[in-house]
Amino acid sequence: MTLALVLAAALAVACVVAVALPFIREPEPESDSLDELDEDERRRLALLEERDRALGALKELEFEHRTGTVSDEDYRAQLGPLRRDVASALQALGRDGREGRPTGGRT
């Protein structure tokens, strides 16, 4: 009983220390604000997702055409729109880079 209570108390103390650790380590931080993405970063992230989606679709189309899963006819019909998607995603990223922050700004 006594041993159990001592162990329980030790457990509780250890948990309190773990929870308080961020405040113990940094009692008076320069900034306590969360490292949130700003509007520019969120827009850039969306554009990067769009670019990767378009590139992935193009790559998959190429491979499926090579395997024969996608016929020549379907390949030709889809290649143009997919290339346009990639181009517009890259252009949008380029514009964003010129107008907004440079890439990789946060560490």
Next chain:
Amino acid sequence: MPELGRAALLVTLGLSLYALVAGAMAAHLGRRRLARSAQNALVASFATTVVGAAVLLAALLRNDFSFTYVARTTSEALPTAYTISAFWGGQEGSLLLWLLVLTGFGAAAVSLNRGWARDLIVWVVPVFAAVSTFFAFLLVVVASPFATQAAPPDGAGMTPSLQNPYMLAHPPLLYLGYVGLTVPFAFAIGALLSGKLDERWLIATRRWTLFAWAALGVGQLLGSHWAYVEVGWGGYYAWDPVENAALMPWLAATAFLHSVMIQERRGMLKVWNVLLVLLAFSLSLFGTFLTRSGVVNSIHSFTQSSIGPWFLAFIAVVVAVSLGLVFWRLPQLRSPTRLESPVSREAAFLYNNLLLLALTLAIFWGVVYPMVSEALRGEAVVLGRSYYDFFLRAFGLPLLLLMGIGPLIAWRRASLRSLGTTFRWPTGVALATGAVLLLLGAGSSVPGLVAYTFSAFVLATITLEFVRGTRARKVLGAASWPAAFGSLISRNRRRYGGYIVHAAIVMLAIGVAGSSAFDTVTEAKLARGDSVEIGDYTLVYRSLDENVTANATEIRASLAVRRGDRDLGVVRAGKNAYTVEDQVSNEVGIRTDRLTGEDLFVIAEQIDPDGSVYFRVFVKPLVNLIWLAGLVFLLGSLITLWPDRREQRRLVARAAEAGIPATP
């Protein structure tokens, strides 16, 4: 040390509550240290739950019957392995396992993703904490595994049907699945709360969802095999409410794993995907509620308890809050992309989703109907096997066909001429298979024949995909055919692992169709020396033996089996009479033909004092394909789950380009 267990759970409750409140405040106010403190609380809650679980496990292993739970679920004579499985054999222990897995998964998911999805994780922590607060509250206030009593000389023992090796793995796997679905739920709600509805929540949860789905799938198959060898009624799936309770979240998660590909590829179905995640989690809670509340009569509902109303209230809150959040974020979830053609891969995935959802809802209605009818008319009307079989055929057979169609149609739109070329070979193989099976007499069951024909179609498409892919890899420079095959799978694990899972589902369909549509059964009361015939088999009842073990008296009837002039050995079927539990179980005899996958299945229904036995005998063609499908399913799931370094590098590069730290 029940006090230590109780204290550990009380600390877990405190930590979870703190993580909920502090996490929500930190996210709302944007406080970094408070957010980190809430994350630490979530991680620490796992450690304290481990302590609680260790206390219960030690009590079980020491046969400490001063713990009410230990006395109720074990006995001195119970073998050690089953004493360990008693951890999840009763209500309080299984709730503790839920909490243990939940806090473990929460700690892991938060730790693994707090670098690159830091702003999202802040909102995920309070969601995890809300769920763990609920379970910790149940364990502290409503159903404590650490309740004590004056120790009786022996425990009540374990339900005989649970004294089976499958019980060591089946329930924990189902729990890994149920609880694993909390991870995508927490991230989805976190994304909805924060408005950060980019792809990161999907990427962070993809493998967790796959893991939970695979664990649920394998867990269900183990449960089916347990029912087949242990419960002794001659089948493996009875559409029992608790079996259905595990099937429903698995179906919802299957739908999500397919529809998420449409969002990743085309940016469509964002609302649908969030709803599927919420549905899968709600159904996993519903499944736990069904198993543990005792609200339905089932061979799996081992308890009648008071936790039902708490669970129902929690499910209601989860559904209401989730739907409210989806409605609130609808403008952000709308996609500008539209379905371009009803003949496209995304359309095939959408049809697959609609069928899976329809099947899920049909099963859900079958499960709740007895409760609804009892509430409305005072009489519980149970929907029988024919109800479920009808919907399984109506929705399951088209689903099977779509498994073959979907992967071969192009994204966006496919021309009809291309479809003709693409499906020429698979259709030819399917029609030829159907025709041959018809000639062999498989027309006695039309659904069975259709299932086999569709299965041939799907297997042909899968084979075609592997052959074409390997050939393309070889052309692209692979050194050898095996290298080309290996590189094909390793370069696209999701796709080709998925095909292997599809092959497992086809094997399952063939096994189910064979063993249910084309099985035979006979019954006979035999005295020693009498025989019974079924199909090509002749069974001669030879002897009746009795063996007394530590916790049961085992009675076995031996039957010599012949097929034509060939002696196939002996099958033994009988009953176990458990001394402590004062219960009797059927112990079936099974003879497996490894070449054809067929089982000869014998049940000794009634053993008379004069030694005569009333036998029920089944021949179940192809039933072993179902268990083999489990291994193939596991292989496919592991390939799909295996980390992909190329994808990791791409995500890290994307994070760096967006200016997000890629590591914690």
